[in-house]
Amino acid sequence: MAETSPYLTETAAAYDAVAQLYTDFTRGSLDRLPVDRAILAVFAELVRTDGPRPVAEAGCGPGHMTAHLRDLGLDAFGIDLSPALIDIARREHPGLRFELGSMTAMDMADGELGGLLSWYxxxxxxxxxxxxxxxxxxRVIAPGGHLLLGFFESEGDxxxxxxxxxxxAYRWPIDAxxxxxxxxxxxxxxxxLREPLEDERFRRGHLLMRRVRTS
Known part of the structure; x- marks a missing residue:
């Protein structure tokens, strides 16, 4: 899929337009989400146990989740389509690496990563x-490496x-x-699966996967 696909261009432009508002909205968002923090901690522990490879957050936005992965002891960096959000991430987290790029064509070698986070x-x-x-x-996750997905769940529909x-945006059945x-x-x-908080509309889904090891 080409990076010039219309929905990619539209999504990047939409986030560019609200970059600072979105940053303010997500700042500190994990503080009230102990269940979400728990699955992130499990992901980090599994990646650390498996070896020293880096971890990418694909679709990192303003970088708060990449910073959380770093705080969990991972060698983390972020990738996003939105130039405005990448600028904010670099400004707010100067000790971390953030790159402009597409999740479908990441600038890294085959099997380079010990893990990848795709958080909404x-x-x-x-x-x-x-x-x-x-x-x-x-392609980018090493055999035995881990993938963690966060998404809006469609409650079986x-x-x-x-x-x-x-x-x-789209809500997905976790099985699909x-x-x-x-x-x-x-x-x-x-x-x-986490039920929505009082100010949330939808159930939240989390999937922790491992890439099959080669023989």
């Missing part, structure tokens, strides 16, 4: 366009578009996302 960064991808993302995740504050990952040599390690 696939939500704007039209369902028909999603498989190449998992293929790229498989088919994929559903909804009116996200920035641009159109797990099946897409399995098609690209990932096996499921754990899954977690």
């Amino acid at each position: 960064s696939l939500i704007h991808v039209p369902p028909s366009e999603l498989p190449p993302y998992f293929a790229e995740f498989r 088919p994929v559903q578009p909804f009116d996200h504050r920035v641009t159109t 996302l797990a099946d897409l990952a399995r098609g690209e040599e990932f096996v499921e390690v754990a899954r977690m």
